[in-house]
Amino acid sequence: MRTIRYHQIADVLRGRLGAGEFPAGKILPSEAELGASYSASRVTIRKALEVLRGEGLVAARQGFGWFAAASPLPQTLTGLATIERQLADSGRRSERRIVDFQFVAAPDHVRPLLGKRVLETRRVHLADGMPFARVTVWCREDLGAELSKAQVERASFYELLPITVGSAAQTIGAGLIDPADSELLEVPTASAALVVKRTTHDTEGAAFLVSEHVFPGHITEFVAEFQSLEAFVSPRGLRLAD
Template identity: 30%
Template sequence: MPLLKYEQIADDLRSRVANGEFGPGDLLPSSRDLAEQWNVSRATVVKAYDVLRNDGVVVARQGAGFTVAETPVARPAGGRRADSARVSGAPYRRLGVPDRVVPPVQVREALGLGADQPALRRMRLVLMDDATPGTLVTAWFPLDIADAAPRLAKPGPITEGTTHYVRRETGRSPAEGVDVTTVRLATEEEARLLEVDRPAAVAVVLHVAYDQEGRPLVCEVGVTAAGVFEAIDRYPMR
């Protein structure tokens, strides 16, 4: 399905940010300029900027239009419903550098990998409002995705978000997500990164995103200390 005009504008701006034309804090083109450039109404451009704002790529500045977000945000694993917004995430720290290693068994099974087959691993620590550790997230990408989207292997953040970047590079986007939540004791490394004393209970969310053909795009494992884990689901009732 072809992208709508506002989606095309949003994707073009994402690409320009990703390619370094606009850096953190830079002022982006005005809605009037973009409306003339794309031959659309200013309302269409505003809708494009709303998409980017919900994705955490841009922020609105009173009286100054939109600028590129200076502080990247990330979400804990799971809860990636179609109407969820990345801007609802929190600041985070990248841990180490991306590497290719054999994942734990539950991740291998989720990605359909063989016993000795590696995947690309990216780790981040999502922070609480007071900058203390919140959730340790490890994202695992199948190598066909990692090879087609080489920036995944670089240590810096992907401002446009990995989902949009992967879609742009591979043409594949998430159509279904599966979240499985379990509880166990933290490992020594998890306890150190989450700054909790062992033994400590943690909630573990295993999130898998599948494309339109049912092929896995990514498996994320989010580990949160029991003392700060909270799951809220709001839904209509009859």
């Protein structure tokens, strides 16, 4: 008898989930059934499932069962230019100001992705002197070590890092302006903000950048245009957060 059997079971289940055996929302066999399949007790199965729950792969409801978590769908917000492009088109000056540039212990939501220590940079983006975004970027320590503050002020991480971007996952949510951002963005505390969180992966699928963008709600919005007649019954890509 091995001592950490539930990790092995978690690995196997992770594989089955990754193989597409259980598409999002599909109900998994009950703990009892899984226990029978793997000749393990319910306690062990539960521990394995709880590991996967911690990774966001599965979820459970009491009295109902375990099911594969709704995974983000591969759908982009079709179309428009970036904000920098818009600014350039309208002849406004775009500018970045660095307010923070240091190596720190990774915050909780970053550590599992990038490791224990990271380069944290905070920038304010301005259009014609008016701040319109606060962007915090966490960069993997080994990559961040090659960067200078001046470089980061001039260019984006995507241009600076010697890494090809493989994929990225991004969420758009709403939040309130906290006192720190209130000062940086020159808007009242507790006013509405668009919060974009993004994780960028290399071609191998390993994360190397995590960023958080905060936009004052009253001056920014996302625009998407659907040309085709594909259905969009409710806003696409929207999901319930945990």
